[in-house]
Amino acid sequence: MKSRYQYRIYPTDQQCRNLAKVFGCVRVVWNDALSLCKQSEKLPKLGDLQKVCITQAKLTEQRQWLSHVSNIPLQQSIADLGVAYKNFFDSLKGKRKGAKVRPPKFKKKDNHQTARFRKGGFSIKRGKVYLAKIGNLKTQWSRPLPSEPSSVTAIRDRAGRYFLSFVVEIEPEIKPVLNASIGIDLGLKTFAVLSTGEKVSSPDYSFLERKIRRNQRSLSRRVKGSKRREKMRLRVARLKSKQRDIRFLFSA
Structure with missing residues (x-):
């Protein structure tokens, strides 16, 4: 495959x-x-x-x-x-x-x-x-x-x-089943709740989200086509990419 x-x-x-x-x-x-x-x-x-x-x-x-x-x-x-x-x-x-x-x-x-x-x-x-x-x-x-x-x-x-x-x-990897299957319930505040009762907490994005919102407000006030707007757009894009990277590493 x-x-x-x-x-x-x-x-x-x-x-x-x-x-x-x-x-x-x-x-x-x-x-x-x-x-x-x-x-x-x-x-x-x-x-x-x-x-x-x-x-x-x-x-x-x-x-x-x-x-x-x-x-x-x-x-x-x-x-x-x-x-x-x-x-x-x-x-x-x-x-x-x-x-x-x-x-x-x-x-x-x-x-x-x-x-x-x-x-x-x-x-x-x-x-x-x-x-x-x-x-x-x-x-x-x-x-x-x-x-x-x-x-x-x-x-x-x-x-x-x-x-x-x-x-x-790549060759598809087939792993032997070691444990019985369990149910997973995905949520917003809690990332996942297993049928065994175990809870998996979500990573804390609050600091990044506040920073993104603050920079997006600054971006909306910049003049279109200006160097200051492009600089702020790049800053917002880097913050969002950092947030995506955290989510990817957490879910991998």
């Missing part, structure tokens, strides 16, 4: 600029391809979309800067669009289980950005991950990879942190 392993990375200033270029180019190629799909009566083939939105687009003055980044994440962006449409149509026909999948949407220039590299666009050597036209990235290996990854996604979150998310194949 496939699983994702995510690690924090610390790119240099130049690598941050190069990653920003990749994120922007991936977003533009996705939006250009999606626009063509919406204008066509029949969904174009992926090869035709790559030809128009990447190969031919690089020859134009408006999109010639696409040649400044690796071609692999650009092609992968169109491949991901094809997967998004397939999931949407399978959901409409009832072939896909779970909640209904919405059609692909245009990507905005927000503060969460991604770019996916498949094999040929990345390699791992001596504890560092190399991305095409980005270089070797300093990676914090919190745990070893269980197998060779098939792809890696570079991520910049809203708090300005950078991550690499690897797709790997």
